[in-house]
Amino acid sequence: MKTLNVKYCKSRKCRIILLAFFLLLILFWFSLPKQLFHDPYSTILYSKENKLLGARIADDGQWRFPQIKEVPKKFEKSLLAFEDQYFYSHPGVNPVSMGRALLQNLKAGKVVSGGSTVSMQLIRISQKGKSRTIYRKILEMILAFRLEVRYSKEEILALYSSHAPFGGNVVGLEAASWRFFGRTPNELSWAEAATLAVLPNAPSLIYPGKNSEILQRKRNGLLDKLYRVGEIDSTTCELAKLEDVPRQIHHLPRVAPHLLDQVHKKNRGERLVSTINFGLQNRVNEIVKRHQRNLEANQVYNMAVLVVDTKSRKTLVYVGNTENTGKRKHGNQVDIIRSLRSTGSLLKPFLFASMLNEGEILPNTLVADIPTQIAGYSPKNFDLRYNGAVPAQKALARSLNVPAVRMLKDYGVERFHFFLKKMGMSSLNRPAGHYGLSLILGGAEGSLWDMCGMYVSMAGILNHYNTDDGVYYSNEFQALGYTGDSIQWKNPDSQAFLKASSVYQTFEALLEVNRPDGESGWRSFSSSQKIAWKTGTSFGFRDAWAIGVTSDYVVGVWAGNADGEGRPGLTGVGAAAPIMFDVFDLLPKSEWFQQPVDEMELVPICRNSGHRAGRWCDQVDTLWIGRSGLETNVCPYHKQVHLDATKRYRVNSDCEKVDNMVHQSWFVLPPAMEWYYKKRNPLYRPLPPFRDDCVGVAESQAMELIYPKSNDRIFVPVGLDGKREKIVFEIAHHDPNTNVYWHLDGEFIGTTCGNHQLEIAPGEGKHLITFVDEEGNSLSKRFQIVGKQEHQLNY
Incomplete structure (x- = not known):
């Protein structure tokens, strides 16, 4: 009997069988495609x-x-x-x-x-x-x-x-x-x-x-x-x-449709688990629906809400727009959170923080608030009034435009432009010169996504400083996210682009609830926790913003119309802030930020000017300021004045013996600032005049009224359109190139330079016109506009 060789197959038939077996095995192995399904997914x-x-x-x-x-x-x-x-x-x-x-x-x-x-x-x-x-x-x-x-x-x-x-x-x-x-x-x-x-x-x-x-x-x-x-x-x-069998199709949930649109663009056909808090998202949706009904009464149809965790930089609530509630569509499909809109006053805290950071101001440094014209640009405050001078943090809390523009001019548009881009404002795609000084008042567009991200970055800087023993990270200015990937903080360093002390002082300023008189709605807001908040209103009442910050959360709200139509009375305080505070009421209460004491010092500060106290400051408070504030100038507004024994007149050595003089510290503002400041501050004491016998100090008249010259009663005819025609007032100034600010019945109406003429159309009755130049010199005239019948009787 032959032994079967199981190791080798030498016959042709055996080799064919083995080859066929291996071919079938290969065919079997590759018969199934690597991927069974190539279908697109939802x-x-x-x-x-x-x-x-x-x-x-x-x-x-x-x-x-x-x-x-x-x-x-x-x-x-x-x-x-x-x-x-x-x-x-x-x-x-x-x-x-x-x-x-x-x-x-x-x-x-x-x-x-x-x-x-x-x-x-x-x-x-x-x-x-x-x-x-x-x-x-x-x-x-x-x-x-x-x-x-x-x-x-x-x-x-x-x-x-x-x-x-x-x-x-x-x-x-x-x-x-x-x-x-x-x-x-x-x-x-x-x-x-x-x-x-x-x-x-x-x-x-x-x-x-x-x-x-x-x-x-x-x-x-x-x-x-x-x-x-x-x-x-x-x-x-x-x-x-x-149990009954299904008899109809259920609609899928639409809890965050605009975030879904974002996910669909970037993760098409995928399953994504977000950081959205389901219960909180639904409750904020209800808040938006409730406020939507109120705003629709003013034909305001769109709003958006974003809630972010400051620790993780992750999105908890994403309401991109309101739902369409009627037959007519109002752009409800637009994701407002990602849309570019005029930022209004939202950038003012960043200018305040950056100037603190660079040692250019202190929190209460007085900033001029007077009629201002810079290269043809003339900013106005919301209430069209002026304060003369206002502490920087009060100007921020009240969202005053004129001080903000003057601060930006001092700081530099280029520097601020770079600062905002560093903070994460991705929409600044044009040179700084394109925006100019209007950058601080909404001249640049931004998205709610970026705006909230910038406020979150400021909160993150302060949180890290306090929790990580004064450490800053190179990637502090981190973009927001909505997925669960955690952020890896990189390159801890003791240096910072924006210091925690500057952020803390900015947030402290934003705690103030003192808003412009024209925005009285803020008085109805209350909260059981400290919230740093800022509102914004764009030109033409097109955009209403409100962003609030605590150590744990940032809540951002926008309200308006997606098509850009403005509506009277649409302001950040009136339309957006109530929504923001309602959302904060849903969130767990947060502890206020810890003061970064290691980065601050107690310094004597002049109470009246907010500057570091100088030699002649008589009222001084000791306050915490960031160390960069030590680089600021001492108070320039206090000086020593020499008075006679009655303290009613100033004197000099030409008219009074030095031994008889009373030497006194005096808070003195520049003339133009003083003229407005003393109206708002009754305790302000202007400098006493020089005594008549003092030589070489008499002030000369700077201005003279050319027209109308002497007639106090002015007849202005009514035109064919039924409207009263305008009067051209004209003055002469010893320096034609100075700015002269015109006021009618206490309200600012314009600025002239060079040719001091202005058309005005006062109504019938008595009026007071006042002219104030840059040095604080003023000239006033009372006049009366009379009707046709009274005009004829006067002849």
């Missing part, structure tokens, strides 16, 4: 609690959620009881089921049973409904074997559950669960799981809402089977049968 957005915020339909018009990783137990038990009871035992094909199906089909004379396993059905689904022939059946069996080699049983179940048809344009368990029952697959009852388990078997026949009796009969049959195999008890089975 874009799915979840909250941080894994609750559905919204979804966008797939590009092929199907509701097909991205593949799930794990199949819920109720659906798994129901599916396997209905389709493949021995799924975990067979290698992809069940010979017993195939044999039974063959006998049933032969006996019936037609196909009544397929005998396909879940694995075979998954292969058929991936083949996109190709004809069901014997050849295809054999191929499905081969590919099912291959499928079992590549994937685990759990992975096969997940693939099948994610791609099975459930009727209409609904594909996959997760989409079906939401569309038919309005909940996640994990929340399905036994009746609902059983309903979905029978649907892929004939999705075109028993689509929910059609043939409900068939659907209910199949579901109940499956529930009985689940009871027989011991998966559910009799009580559960009977109660489940009492």
Whole structure:
């Protein structure tokens, strides 16, 4: 007997058999594509609690959620009881089921049973409904074997559950669960799981809402089977049968539709778990709806709200716009949070902080608030009034425009432009000269996303300084996010682009609740916690802003019309701030920021001027300031004056003996500042005049009225349009190139330089016109506008 050589196959027949075997093995191995499905998926957005915020339909018009990783137990038990009871035992094909199906089909004379396993059905689904022939059946069996080699049983179940048809344009368990029952697959009852388990078997026949009796009969049959195999008890089975089958399609949630749009642009066809707080988002949505009804009365239709965690820089609430509530659309699809709008006064705190940081001001440094004209640009305060001089932090709290413009002029537009870009204002895509001084008053556009990010960065600087022992990070100015990826803080350093002390003093200034008289609505706001907040109103009442900051949260609000239409009375205080405070009421209370004492010093400060106390400052307070504030000048407004014994007149050595003089410290503002300041500050004492016998100190008259010269009663005819014509007033000034500020009845009406003429149209009656130059010299004239009849009687 010959010994069989099992190591070598030398015969030609043997080699052919081995070659054929290896070819078949290779063919078998590569018979299954690397990726079974190439279908587009819906874009799915979840909250941080894994609750559905919204979804966008797939590009092929199907509701097909991205593949799930794990199949819920109720659906798994129901599916396997209905389709493949021995799924975990067979290698992809069940010979017993195939044999039974063959006998049933032969006996019936037609196909009544397929005998396909879940694995075979998954292969058929991936083949996109190709004809069901014997050849295809054999191929499905081969590919099912291959499928079992590549994937685990759990992975096969997940693939099948994610791609099975459930009727209409609904594909996959997760989409079906939401569309038919309005909940996640994990929340399905036994009746609902059983309903979905029978649907892929004939999705075109028993689509929910059609043939409900068939659907209910199949579901109940499956529930009985689940009871027989011991998966559910009799009580559960009977109660489940009492549940109705789905008869309508559920709309998917639209909790954060505008954030979903952002996700769809960047993560198309993916499942994204965001940092949105589901409960908080819904409650803010309700706040927006409530305020929307109020604002619509003034034909204001759009608003947006953003809430950010200052520690993680992650978004907790994203309300991109209001919902459309009527037949007419008002741009509700526009994501306002990402839209560029005029920033109004929102940038003023950054100028204040940067000037503190550079040692150019102290918190209470007096800033001029007088009529101002710079290269043809003439800013106005909201209330069209002037204070003469105002402490810098009070100017910030009251959002005064003129001081802000003058501060920016001193600081430099180029420097501030660079500062804002460093802070994260991405919309500054033009040179600084393009914006000019209007940059501080809304001359540049910004988004609510960037604005909140910049305020969050300031809060982050202060938080890090206090929690990390005075450490700054190179990536402090971090963009906001809405995914769960944590920020890695880089390159700790003791140096900083913006110091914590400057941020702290800025936030302290923003705690003040002193707003312009024209914005009286602020008085109704109250909170049980400290909130640094800033409002903004753009030119033409087009944009109303409010942003509030605590150590834990930043809340940003915008209100207006998406198409840019302005509305009377649309202000940050009146429209946006109430929403902001309502949102803060939903948030956990925050502790106020810790003072960065290690970066600050106690310094004597002049009470009247806010500067470091100089030699002649008589009222001094010791206050905390940032160390950079030590570089500021000492008080320039206090000086020593010499008075006579009565203290009513100033004197000099030409008219009074030095021994008889009274030497006294006096707070003296420049003339133009003084003229307005003394109206608002009754305790301000102008310098006494020089005594008549003092030589060489008499002031000469700087201005003279040219027209009208002497007639106090002026007749102004009415034009053809029924309106009274204007009068041209003219004055002469000893320095024609100086600025002269005109006031009618106490209200500022304009500035002239060179040619001191101005057209005015006062109404009938008595008036007072006042002219004030840059040196504080003033000239006033009373006059009366009379009607036609009175004018004739005077002749």
